[in-house]
Amino acid sequence: MDIDQLLKLVHTGDLNPEEAKVHIKELLKAKEPDGTADMGFARLDVHRERRTGFPEVIFGQGKTPEQLRAIFLKLMEHVDRVLATRVTPEQAELVLQDVPAARYDPVSRTISWRQKPFVPSKNGYVAVACAGTSDLPVAEEAAITAEMLGSRVERIYDVGVAGIHRLFERISILREADAIVVAAGMEGALASVVGGLVSKPIIAVPTSIGYGASLNGIAAMLAMLNSCAPGVTVVNIDNGFGAGYAAGVIQQNLEKKAKSPL
Template sequence: MDNKRDILALLRAVAAGDAAPEDALLELKQSPFEDLGYAKVDFHRPVRQGNCEVIYGAGKTPEQISGILSAMHERCCGNILVTRLDPAAAEKVGKTAVLDYSPTARLAVAWPRADTPALGHIVVASGGTSDMAVSEEAALTAEAMGNRVTRLYDVGVAGLHRLLSNLDVLMSARCVVAVAGMEGALASVVGGLVDCPVIAVPTSVGYGANFGGLSALLSMLNSCASGVSVVNIDNGFGAGYLASMINQMEGAQE
């Protein structure tokens, strides 16, 4: 089981008489984690948070990543996210696991599930093409977690008409992820147009006074638009994860 939908399906099978309570209990109470020596793989993450554990690839060897993936796959986990995975490591890990890898986002989905739903509507908007790596990390994360995602790339405030031509898409979203570097103004503009939560993602794109994304971060934190929250610099994964939680809140799919 890799998400709360699988757990609910198991419980509904018990309620319908299609599965024995004892079998369901055994599946749920199996060891909550496995100690691999270099990692303690958390198998109860879906019970607590709704999705299986995500692997942060930077700083781990391909062998360590493969070992963690193997342990999770043995527990029937799918759509396992591996973030910040460089192409060389992805090539090695791909020899032992089924990977859907994006070199742009440096993100892999291991053992992708064909039955992944596309619920609700999340929009990922970027200020410029240079923000695409972070934007794709957010979009792919949300899609792997079962959300419908629309990408609006290169719609920054330097050419505001590009954003305004997509108002119908923005206003139909349940959550918008606004990704921008430079001065980070996109989040404030989007926040003033929509009635849903906006997750602002500052990027490290910009010239010297951008300070590696700090100027965009401070601009977004000081946004005058209501309903804008901010994640860390270049944290597309965190934005995609949070957008998924908002989009799939109880009753949001009605």
């Protein structure tokens, strides 16, 4: 039975959509038994969600708009959510022509699509904090990534150490989170400050924001790596995706354990 036959059965009412979805997934699995889809210029890992719990994410930087669109559409055949990062407006415009239901966020430079409505976590959340407005692109990349994993996200923005009282006004949100992402440039001190105030895991993201001696984020990265506050781990400069993914995995696993009868 091929996909056309399945669609006809759904149309006549002889097969419900959920049963058809199972058959289609089996057909696709048979077409790509090694878990990859070879597109010539790209070989997609279409079984990644089965191994890791989340589909392959598209890194848009360096790809042509046509390549990104083709990869996006191919992934949509296999999974119920697609995320692309570092997406330019030109790339997004081409994807949106074919997938009007996709959402492009110019701040985080992400484009995302969900087959089903987003139902966020009920029993916990990820907190994303950033030092200043200039850090927003990295913070939002982290926030949207965590949301794509299924986590509810609480945003705490513009709470840098130059006006530390702004952080104290939101400290309860940080303390109640399952995991915390902290994005900061300049000297990167915010991650250490948060680390001394909470008991939750912190994923620090150095950003490339700052004057010359910040060395495009190296100063912030070194400060975060040398933090004396326990519980702070560090991802690469401007890697909001990596931080959001790590925080989302932590939160989602905690939620699964909370639901488990054991």
